[in-house]
Amino acid sequence: MSADRHTPWGAYGLIALSVLSQSAGAALFKVGSEQARERLSEEWWAIIWTWLNPYFIGGLACLGVQTIAWMLVLRRLPLSRAYPFMACVLPVNLLIAVLYFSEQMSWNHLVGMILIGGGVVLVASAESEPVKEVS
Amino acid sequence: MNAAFIAMWVAIGLTCVGQLLMKAANMPGRKSYPLGGLLHPLMVLGLGTMFGVTLLASYALGHVSLGTFTAWNAANYPLTVLGAAVVFREHVSVRAILGVMCVCVGILLFSL
Numbered sequence: 001m002s003a004d005r006h007t008p009w010g011a012y013g014l015i016a017l018s019v020l021s022q023s024a025g026a027a028l029f030k031v032g033s034e035q036a037r038e039r040l041s042e043e044w045w046a047i048i049w050t051w052l053n054p055y056f057i058g059g060l061a062c063l064g065v066q067t068i069a070w071m072l073v074l075r076r077l078p079l080s081r082a083y084p085f086m087a088c089v090l091p092v093n094l095l096i097a098v099l100y101f102s103e104q105m106s107w108n109h110l111v112g113m114i115l116i117g118g119g120v121v122l123v124a125s126a127e128s129e130p131v132k133e134v135s
Numbered sequence: 136m137n138a139a140f141i142a143m144w145v146a147i148g149l150t151c152v153g154q155l156l157m158k159a160a161n162m163p164g165r166k167s168y169p170l171g172g173l174l175h176p177l178m179v180l181g182l183g184t185m186f187g188v189t190l191l192a193s194y195a196l197g198h199v200s201l202g203t204f205t206a207w208n209a210a211n212y213p214l215t216v217l218g219a220a221v222v223f224r225e226h227v228s229v230r231a232i233l234g235v236m237c238v239c240v241g242i243l244l245f246s247l
Contacts, residue, residue: 067182071172074161079219080227083154084212087238090205090245112245119237126231 011076012124015085018069023092025062027100032056084123087116139198143207146191149184151214155222156181162223202246209242 032055073082091113097103160177168175196204212235219225 068171068173071157071161071178074158075163075172078225079154079158079223080216080225080231083215083219084231084235084238087212087242090242094245108244108247112241112243115237115241115244117241119234119239119241122234122237123231124234126228126234 008076011073011082014069014073014076015082018066018073019086019088019092021062021066021069022086022089023096025059025066026089026093027096028055028059028062030101032059081123081126085120088120091116137198139195142191143195143199143204146188146195147208147210147214149188149191150211151218153181153184153188154215155218156184158219158223205246206243209239209246212238212242 032053035053035055094105094109094113098105156177160175160181161172165172165175168178172178192204216227216231216235220227
């Protein structure tokens, strides 16, 4: 595909995949850690079990997906434009914590989320160098 | 000075360096490397740097509160954008700078 000035929606899709896989990885590591903590009082093999825990393996797989997705993002967008989007991991993690782990959301979390979202929208809509979509 | 704070600040600086290395490995006109570019030396170095950041952050988080760590970690965003502007001569508009500032304030509020 030739270089052009249109909005690189494919790159934004990859950023979303990168953010979601990082958040999913963190959630899986949390579930895995909680299960591992319950077993810490058991025998030494419990430590090995921790690393064979499907949640840990799933978390590592998510981090692998995140790495590849981020690499593809860096090929399509300038770093200064792409990197601020990674701040979206915080609100997504908070949503997972509230919805899945029944944690509390406070006002400063809510206002912080809105500011991060607003900042990311500003960065996304900012004029930048022409970007290349890579086939 | 507290060793944990030094580890945290080094981790923040290295995050910026790691992102710049990964971007350098994925610049247009790059040479072809195995595994879709994952084995590009700069990519390997960048990923290694990020692994080092994880170790430093793990050490720092053992001594510094998560709120303090998250607040300081917000410095990553302006640092990385500044690094990209200096190293890769990327154009950073006023709107993008305002956006990064919004993100930083949002992260600071998050960590309260």
